[in-house]
Amino acid sequence: MSAEQPGAALPAAISVRGVRRVYDAKPNQVIALAGVDLEVAPGEFFGLLGPNGAGKTTLIKILTTLLLPTSGEARIFGFDVVEETRRIRRIMNMVAGGEQSGYGILTVREQLWMFSQFYGLGSREGWTRVDQLIEAVGLGEQRLQRVSTLSTGQRQKMNMARGLLNDPWILFLDEPTLGLDVAAARGIRELVLDWKAAVPGRTVLLTTHYMAEADELCERIAIVDHGRILAIGTPDELKRRVQQESIFRLELDHLDEGVAALARLPGVESAALAADADAEAQRVAVNLVLTDDAALGGVVTALAGLGSHILALRKSEPTLEDVFVELVGRGFGDEDTGGPGGDRTGGGQGSATADEKPIDVVGDDARETSSEPNLTETRR
Ligand code: ADP
Numbered sequence: 001m002s003a004e005q006p007g008a009a010l011p012a013a014i015s016v017r018g019v020r021r022v023y024d025a026k027p028n029q030v031i032a033l034a035g036v037d038l039e040v041a042p043g044e045f046f047g048l049l050g051p052n053g054a055g056k057t058t059l060i061k062i063l064t065t066l067l068l069p070t071s072g073e074a075r076i077f078g079f080d081v082v083e084e085t086r087r088i089r090r091i092m093n094m095v096a097g098g099e100q101s102g103y104g105i106l107t108v109r110e111q112l113w114m115f116s117q118f119y120g121l122g123s124r125e126g127w128t129r130v131d132q133l134i135e136a137v138g139l140g141e142q143r144l145q146r147v148s149t150l151s152t153g154q155r156q157k158m159n160m161a162r163g164l165l166n167d168p169w170i171l172f173l174d175e176p177t178l179g180l181d182v183a184a185a186r187g188i189r190e191l192v193l194d195w196k197a198a199v200p201g202r203t204v205l206l207t208t209h210y211m212a213e214a215d216e217l218c219e220r221i222a223i224v225d226h227g228r229i230l231a232i233g234t235p236d237e238l239k240r241r242v243q244q245e246s247i248f249r250l251e252l253d254h255l256d257e258g259v260a261a262l263a264r265l266p267g268v269e270s271a272a273l274a275a276d277a278d279a280e281a282q283r284v285a286v287n288l289v290l291t292d293d294a295a296l297g298g299v300v301t302a303l304a305g306l307g308s309h310i311l312a313l314r315k316s317e318p319t320l321e322d323v324f325v326e327l328v329g330r331g332f333g334d335e336d337t338g339g340p341g342g343d344r345t346g347g348g349q350g351s352a353t354a355d356e357k358p359i360d361v362v363g364d365d366a367r368e369t370s371s372e373p374n375l376t377e378t379r380r
Contacts, residue, residue, distance in 0.1 A: 011078035013170050013203040014040035014063060019072035021058050021227075032058040034227035035072070040220075042077070042169075043200055047218030048207040049320065051328070055227040056207040060172050063205070064094050077169060090120075092170045095163035097156070097178025104148030108139055108158055111147050112165065119166040133161040137191055153184030160191055170203040171195075177213060189217060211320040221320070223327055230327045238323045245269060246290040251312035252303065255284045262286065265302050267295025283311055 016038040023030040032055045040046045048056045061067035062074055065085040074081045076088045102111045109130055116126030134143045137157040142150060150158065156176070163171060173192065177185035196202045208214050214221055215235045222232045231238060255261070262271035267290050274285035290296060293315075303310060 010042045010201065011075070012039050013042045013044065013077055014038060014046070014205065015073075015075040015078075016059075016063075017073045019059070019062065019069045019074055021055075021062060021067070022070045032227055033062075033069070036224075036227070036229055038222060038229065038232075040203060040205065042203055045196060045204045045217055045219045046206070047214040047221040048205065048224055049211070049214050049221050049324070050207075050224035051209075054224045056224060057174060058227075059224075060094070060174055060205070060207060064092060064172055065089060090166065091168055092172065093163040093166055093168040094172040094174065095156075095159050095176055096173075097175035097180075099156070099159045101159070101162070102147060104146060106147055107144050108134065108147060108150070109143045112158065112161055115162045116165050121165070129165060130161075133164055136164075136195075137161045138187070151184075153180055153187065156180060156184065156188055157191070160188060164195060169201065170205065173204060173206045175208055176206070177208070177210065185213070189213065193217070211324070215320050223324060225328045231323070235320060238320060239318045242318045242322045242326045246293045246295070247316040248288045248290065248296065249274060249312075249314045249316060250286045250288055250299075250310060252284045252286065253282070253309045253311055255286070255303075255306070255308050257306055259286055261306065262288065262299060262302070265295075265298055267291045267298060284308075287316075 016036050019033055019036045020031070021033040023032055034055075036055075036059060048059065050056055058067065062069050062081060063076060065081050065088050068082060076092060079087045079091075081088060102114065106114065112130040112133065113126050116130055117123070121129060131143075134140060137160050139154060139157050139161065142154055142158075147155070147158065160176075171192070176192070177188050180188065192204060196204055204217075206214070206217060218235065220232060220234055221238060223230045223238070231241065233241075259271045259273055262268055269289040269291060271286055271288050274287050288299065290299075300310065
């Protein structure tokens with residue numbers, strides 16, 4: 001009884017409007033989500049990036065109908081998370097890192113079949129689907145092995161198979177590679193990408209601590225902290241927020257005219273010998289700041305005219321970590337001392353003000369991109 005796959009004219013895969021979630025923890029309330037707006041198009045690979053306590057899990061629980069929002073509205077492919085939970089559960093699934101669901105005494109095959117029955121597949125259909133997925137995730141050799149004997153990486157492959165049993169339109173992945181070694185994590189990423197690419201419209205919402213993973217997988221990313229979305233954009237758009245100029249490192253066999261000759265060229269803001277350059281080395285390293293990447297052509301032509309040969313050329317790229325530090329005011333692993341989001345408790349006067357604070361750092365361009373899902377761009 002798998003749900004139909006999404007067709008052409010679909011509502012947003014995820015639509016979140018003004019969602020707040022307050023936990024009634026003693027002695028103070030905790031504002032886990034302080035008014036979130038988010039739109040994810042069908043077929044998008046979307047990432048939520050934020051430190052512990054940012055509100056990622058709370059948002060995922062609301063979207064997967066496990067938790068009610070305190071206020072605001074959220075829809076999955078048009079279905080309301082409060083009113084249409086059964087319809088949503090048929091078209092979504094979730095896999096979390098370090099997940100221990102099921103029973104260790106069952107074999108991989110038995111365990112997955114048990115879940116197929118929870119998801120409402122017929123008995124025979126269940127076995128067929130289980131065997132297909134066991135092959136798809138690369139657990140063929142372990143299919144009759146007890147779950148308790150699987151390695152962490154194999155267990156996570158089995159969890160991925162479980163997450164695909166009901167043929168979801170949208171897959172929520174909460175830290176899916178947590179604790180996995182490099183090879184196992186890569187295996188999970190490839191699995192997800194292959195699954196998504198197989199059918200247009202399949203959508204993924206990923207939360208992760210791993211910046212490089214978000215950068216590699218996600219078409220768009222929301223950076224979250226203190227229950228707010230601080231910025232939304234493609235990884236490149238986010239990085240451009242912290243780096244307006246184009247910065248290159250050039251290595252040359254020689255530069256007889258000196259760096260001043262480069263600094264005078266059109267489009268070159270500055271040219272300086274690299275501080276870390278090895279004085280003994282038979283090469284000259286130069287850090288170049290250009291007004292934009294296009295100015296590089298003129299530099300290359302000028303160097304040829306000066307008789308210098310380019311031995312290496314590398315663009316200095318900011319990372320998502322740089323973006324995070326700029327927006328949040330601290331590194332991912334650093335202690336939270338309050339940060340720009342301020343007090344999160346809802347008990348007192350001051351915190352009520354923090355709660356009302358608008359999300360003011362999301363650029364207008366990001367709002368535009370996120371409010372107009374474009375199927376032709378996201379489908380492969
Ligand atoms: P993340 O997934 O980004 O680490 P969470 O959504 O788990 O963040 O948590 C957001 C905030 O809500 C945190 O301050 C956390 O302590 C609080 N919180 C989460 N679940 C509960 C709960 N059941 N009761 C009280 N506070 C909670």
